[in-house]
Amino acid sequence: MFRNQDSSANNQVLRPGIFFDRDGVLNVDSEYLFEIDKFVWTDGAIEAVKAVNDAGYFAFVVTNQSGVARGFYEETDVHVLHDWMASQLALRGARIDAFEYCPFHPHGVIERYRCASARRKPQPGMILDLLNRFPVDAARSFVVGDKPSDMDAAHAAGLSGHLFQGGNLRDFITPLLANE
Incomplete structure (x- = not known):
């Protein structure tokens, strides 16, 4: 499932993109986060x-949200949180070009979400969908995640992956942008 912030990207020059995992990268990972009052941005x-x-890159979020399949929260809760994140970023002059999430899990308790999905990391479906919808220069793009499944999804999509293990995310990203 996805939420586009700007789908007018057709017919533009190719630009690199950064595919951020959400929990553990953009925000402190608290299991099955969906409540704004429990959201804490990662440093930087x-x-x-x-x-x-x-730097002229697309900024994307690709996040597994099995809490939907597990019955902990609804898809509307994911949208509300992502909209709130977008508004908080906008206050600082920043933006996410698209939020992608996967609500499916093969062991979910909600039947309509109980399935294996090519969009669920470590599968590359969310990344591939974004590559197809936006004019992304894949050769100069990469994934930033905090788990091996993020790296596996990056590689399956033909992108490099960078494992974020905490600290200041801006300090982590800045040299990666300089290398491109």
Whole structure:
């Protein structure tokens, strides 16, 4: 499932993109996060997204949200949180070009979400969908995640992956942008 912030990207020059995992990268990972009042940005996360924007890259979020399949929250809760994140970023002059999430899980308790999905990381479906919808220069793009499944999804999509293990996200991203 996806939420586009700007789908007018057709017919533009190819630009690199950064595919951020959400929980553990942009925000502190608290299991099955969907409540705004429990959301905590990772140190330097907003500044990292702004640096990506300022460098001319697309900024995307690709996040597994099995809490939907597990019955912990609804898809509307995911949309509300992502809309709130977008508004908080906008206050600082930053933006996410599209939020992608996968609500499916093969062991979900909600039947309509109980399935294997090519969109669920480590599968590359969310990334491939974004590559197809936006004029992304894949050769200069990469994934930033905190789990091996993020790296596996990156490689399956033909992108490089960078494992974020905490600290300041802006400090982590800045040298990666300079290398491109």
